[in-house]
Amino acid sequence: MIVSGLAYGVxxxxxxxxxxxxxxxxxxxxxxxxxxxxxxxxxxxxKMLLNGGLLTEYIHGTKPERxxxxxxxRIVAGLTDAVIVIESATRGGALITAEIxxxxxxxxxxxxxxxxxxxSKGCHALIKQNxxxxxxSAADIADAMNWNQKEKPTLNKQMMLFEDYLPEEQIIIxxxxxxxxxxxxxxxxxxxxxxxxxxxxxxxxEFAGILIPLPGKVFKLNN
Numbered sequence: 580m581i582v583s584g585l586a587y588g589v590x591x592x593x594x595x596x597x598x599x600x601x602x603x604x605x606x607x608x609x610x611x612x613x614x615x616x617x618x619x620x621x622x623x624x625x626k627m628l629l630n631g632g633l634l635t636e637y638i639h640g641t642k643p644e645r646x647x648x649x650x651x652x653r654i655v656a657g658l659t660d661a662v663i664v665i666e667s668a669t670r671g672g673a674l675i676t677a678e679i680x681x682x683x684x685x686x687x688x689x690x691x692x693x694x695x696x697x698x699s700k701g702c703h704a705l706i707k708q709n710x711x712x713x714x715x716s717a718a719d720i721a722d723a724m725n726w727n728q729k730e731k732p733t734l735n736k737q738m739m740l741f742e743d744y745l746p747e748e749q750i751i752i753x754x755x756x757x758x759x760x761x762x763x764x765x766x767x768x769x770x771x772x773x774x775x776x777x778x779x780x781x782x783x784x785e786f787a788g789i790l791i792p793l794p795g796k797v798f799k800l801n802n
């Protein structure tokens with residue numbers, strides 16, 4: 580499912596591509612459903628009602644006020660498994676969505692561009708700050724999200740390989756098994772170990788292919 584904001588540019592193109600390929604698509608708007616902004620996108624919005632829909636937290640009659648747009652980005656981030664930033668200057672709604680997605684432990688991807696492009700600077704900043712994974716093709720997302728794995732190993736099979744790990748490593752593995760996603764601070768709190776020690780153990784487990792690091796210093800088991 581493609582979720583976006585029905586705005587000009589990448590938003591509307593994403594919705595149109597979803598419709599063209601018979602994929603569900605949801606538009607999160609920043610106003611009441613008695614009107615459509617931008618008005619030029621009304622025809623696309625109507626088609627989306629057949630496979631996806633429109634979503635808003637605002638009552639009928641609410642105008643598309645400026646402050647409503649960044650506020651609705653938390654809904655976009657919350658509805659998705661991954662957020663993709665195609666273009667952004669150093670400030671903008673896409674970066675707000677990316678920051679919120681990181682706080683929700685969602686995967687974030689950013690498309691790099693030429694270093695002197697104004698609307699690539701935001702993407703580059705996300706990548707440099709380890710807040711987004713680099714995105715060059717759909718295959719990058721499929722690999723990162725494990726969508727292209729025909730058969731995923733179960734954790735029970737992996738646990739057979741964990742017998743050789745130290746007790747402290749076992750504690751971290753079991754914590755991730757129970758919660759699926761944990762930040763480094765949460766792991767330290769759960770394991771009763773200092774962050775510095777947890778960091779070194781996480782690095783070892785990452786090299787062993789046991790866990791996967793995500794943006795925002797979040798980790799999950801590679802299962």
